[in-house]
Amino acid sequence: MKNGLNKQGSKPRWAKRFADKRQNKAEFSNNKNHSDPALANRIFSAFKDGILVTDAKLQIIDVNESFSRVTGYSREEALGQKPQLLSSGRHGPDYYERMWQQLEQNGVWQGTIWNRRKNGEVYPEWLSIEALTDRRGDVTHYTAVFSDLSKHKDIHNQIHLMAYYDSLTGLPNRQLFSDRLDLSLSLARREKQKVALFFMDLDRFKDINDSLGHTTGDQLLNAVANRLTNSLRQSDTIARLGGDEFTVILSGIQDNEKALNVANKILDCFQQPFRVGRRDIHISTSIGISLYPEHSTDSEHLVRHADTAMYQAKEAGKNRFMLYTPQMGSQHKMRVTLENELRKALTENSLKLAYQPQIDLTSNKIITIEALARWNHPEIGAIPPNHFIPIAEKCGLINDLGSWVLHSACSQLAKWRQQIGIDLRIAVNVSGIQLLEGRLDSDVRLALNANKLPPSSLELEITESVLMLENHEALNVLSNIKQMGVLISIDDFGTGYSSLSYIKRFDIDKLKIDRSFICDVSSSDCDRQLVRTIINMGHDLSLKVTAEGIEDKLQLDFLQESGCDLAQGYYISPPVSSGELTQLLQEAQRRLQAQTTDETDCLDPI
Numbered sequence: 377m378k379n380g381l382n383k384q385g386s387k388p389r390w391a392k393r394f395a396d397k398r399q400n401k402a403e404f405s406n407n408k409n410h411s412d413p414a415l416a417n418r419i420f421s422a423f424k425d426g427i428l429v430t431d432a433k434l435q436i437i438d439v440n441e442s443f444s445r446v447t448g449y450s451r452e453e454a455l456g457q458k459p460q461l462l463s464s465g466r467h468g469p470d471y472y473e474r475m476w477q478q479l480e481q482n483g484v485w486q487g488t489i490w491n492r493r494k495n496g497e498v499y500p501e502w503l504s505i506e507a508l509t510d511r512r513g514d515v516t517h518y519t520a521v522f523s524d525l526s527k528h529k530d531i532h533n534q535i536h537l538m539a540y541y542d543s544l545t546g547l548p549n550r551q552l553f554s555d556r557l558d559l560s561l562s563l564a565r566r567e568k569q570k571v572a573l574f575f576m577d578l579d580r581f582k583d584i585n586d587s588l589g590h591t592t593g594d595q596l597l598n599a600v601a602n603r604l605t606n607s608l609r610q611s612d613t614i615a616r617l618g619g620d621e622f623t624v625i626l627s628g629i630q631d632n633e634k635a636l637n638v639a640n641k642i643l644d645c646f647q648q649p650f651r652v653g654r655r656d657i658h659i660s661t662s663i664g665i666s667l668y669p670e671h672s673t674d675s676e677h678l679v680r681h682a683d684t685a686m687y688q689a690k691e692a693g694k695n696r697f698m699l700y701t702p703q704m705g706s707q708h709k710m711r712v713t714l715e716n717e718l719r720k721a722l723t724e725n726s727l728k729l730a731y732q733p734q735i736d737l738t739s740n741k742i743i744t745i746e747a748l749a750r751w752n753h754p755e756i757g758a759i760p761p762n763h764f765i766p767i768a769e770k771c772g773l774i775n776d777l778g779s780w781v782l783h784s785a786c787s788q789l790a791k792w793r794q795q796i797g798i799d800l801r802i803a804v805n806v807s808g809i810q811l812l813e814g815r816l817d818s819d820v821r822l823a824l825n826a827n828k829l830p831p832s833s834l835e836l837e838i839t840e841s842v843l844m845l846e847n848h849e850a851l852n853v854l855s856n857i858k859q860m861g862v863l864i865s866i867d868d869f870g871t872g873y874s875s876l877s878y879i880k881r882f883d884i885d886k887l888k889i890d891r892s893f894i895c896d897v898s899s900s901d902c903d904r905q906l907v908r909t910i911i912n913m914g915h916d917l918s919l920k921v922t923a924e925g926i927e928d929k930l931q932l933d934f935l936q937e938s939g940c941d942l943a944q945g946y947y948i949s950p951p952v953s954s955g956e957l958t959q960l961l962q963e964a965q966r967r968l969q970a971q972t973t974d975e976t977d978c979l980d981p982i
């Protein structure tokens with residue numbers, strides 16, 4: 377097999393491809409449209425990775441110089457032998473069976489394998505095997521290209537491991553992932569095959585880390601890595617990019633169906649809980665998929681697209697996969713733009729607060745005012761808080777935004793208390809992240825002191841999900857806030873978790889029934905019964921109950937009859953500016969004064 381020719385005297389395809397590449401780069405002169413065997417042979421010899429070529433019966437018919445350097449076998453010793461010559465005995469029959477299955481199905485196999493050098497030393501190598509076929513599709517040769525992973529180990533063992541493998545899970549890290557993706561893409565380019573890239577992010581991992589601690593979080597990541605490794609093929613690259621982000625490269629696939637099947641398989645493997653210490657932890661994952669060559673031919677864009685699709689999978693409700701579409705790209709751009717614009721709006725102080733009153737259903741007086749953040753973008757227009765609060769949470773702006781809301785709301789309340797002379801209270805929404813990151817208590821103290829407000833004039837609205845976290849930091853912050861005398865209200869009550877044990881653990885003052893229960897009280901017996909039950913339960917626990925989303929008189933009457941304490945909704949007043957609310961407060965004051973003189977008057981919507 378001198379000069380790169382095989383047993384039959386024809387050039388193996390790998391050699392022809394090297395030559396063709398050179399040809400493409402126009403290094404062949406005078407339009408001579410044929411390969412240069414001498415040049416191909418030189419490249420073959422000089423190639424820094426080891427190369428081994430066998431015939432269809434797996435007899436070695438050629439090796440290059442790097443092969444001899446890595447394995448210790450000379451070319452003469454290797455020729456005529458089978459690749460088992462290098463077998464380390466570390467892999468069981470299953471391993472090779474899967475390798476052959478993949479080779480038969482896809483014509484390629486890639487993976488890390490332990491082999492044995494002539495001197496008996498076992499070493500790891502990254503191996504890529506390809507089956508070459510003739511026009512009829514019959515295999516004529518196998519080529520194996522490998523790089524010695526222990527080479528670096530010999531020189532800088534630790535440096536290598538740190539450079540290419542994730543120290544927590546032992547999976548390839550970002551660097552090795554990116555090398556393998558490039559390799560998979562160049563193989564796919566040559567073989568006209570597809571590559572699927574999965575970008576995975578565990579759902580609510582942060583909550584687990586925060587509530588159960590980082591050691592448990594790390595053990596969970598390890599358990600996830602093991603399960604993924606056992607569920608996927610050896611030839612698929614599973615990498616951990618950092619945090620709870622994993623990637624999977626599926627090489628040499630023929631159709632998209634295969635990628636979708638694997639994505640379903642990954643979701644299935646999260647069905648069973650993960651055993652961590654003595655706990656069973658349930659966690660799911662969101663997966664974004666991009667495909668070579670449909671979505672991009674370069675690795676950087678494929679990663680970006682898979683990340684974008686993963687983000688959409690999260691937005692759509694988590695625990696699912698999504699295949700990238702170009703429309704997602706524009707949504708992603710929009711999100712990045714909004715993040716930047718929100719940062720700008722915060723520094724330029726261009727966000728506003730709207731205020732919505734809550735009335736006491738016994739006295740009909742406005743006693744609390746909820747502050748709601750508003751963002752009116754100069755070009756896009758009004759962006760609802762449902763849209764920008766999650767963005768602020770994701771891009772790390774929520775603490776600044778929450779702090780701005782708290783200070784502005786307290787400052788406005790101080791003005792009203794002075795102007796109107798009544799003991800109003802302000803309710804401010806708090807995101808879970810503000811509690812978890814631990815400076816909300818000092819911020820609350822600052823805002824109250826700066827505006828000379830009694831703590832009981834402030835109410836924090838927190839959603840149930842936040843109270844389900846068993847996080848010590850958050851618990852401390854909340855109990856400090858409670859000790860100051862600030863009120864805590866559970867927002868959107870009834871929509872979160874079925875467990876009510878958190879009510880015992882936290883010193884809560886109020887339940888705010890979610891508006892989804894209120895909207896049908898006029899037409900649904902069931903909703904009426906549910907609302908009454910929540911009100912009674914709240915009262916049995918000595919909690920005040922607020923109903924939100926009151927849009928008509930029937931709903932208001934029903935709540936009044938059912939003994940609900942407070943009400944908020946468009947029927948009473950939509951959220952309005954501070955100026956409009958000042959007028960409402962003054963009118964309400966006048967009306968209530970008139971009401972005391974004429975007891976037959978009832979409160980009209982403000």
Ligand SMILES: Nc1nc2c(ncn2[C@@H]2O[C@H](COP(=O)(O)O[C@H]3[C@@H](O)[C@H](n4cnc5c(=O)[nH]c(N)nc54)O[C@@H]3COP(=O)(O)O)[C@@H](O)[C@H]2O)c(=O)[nH]1
Nearest residue numbers: 748749761762765781805806807867924925926927945946
């Ligand atoms: N962490 C923070 N969250 C905030 C802040 N400001 C707002 N939010 C949360 O965003 C969600 C949407 O709020 P918004 O669009 O302001 O809607 C509020 C009301 O306009 C709406 N509402 C009030 N009455 C009615 C009604 O009769 N019908 C109807 N369909 N909607 C009504 O309800 C929203 C108030 O909700 P809640 O806080 O649950 O009482 C919302 O979840 C806000 O909490 C912020 O500064 N920080």
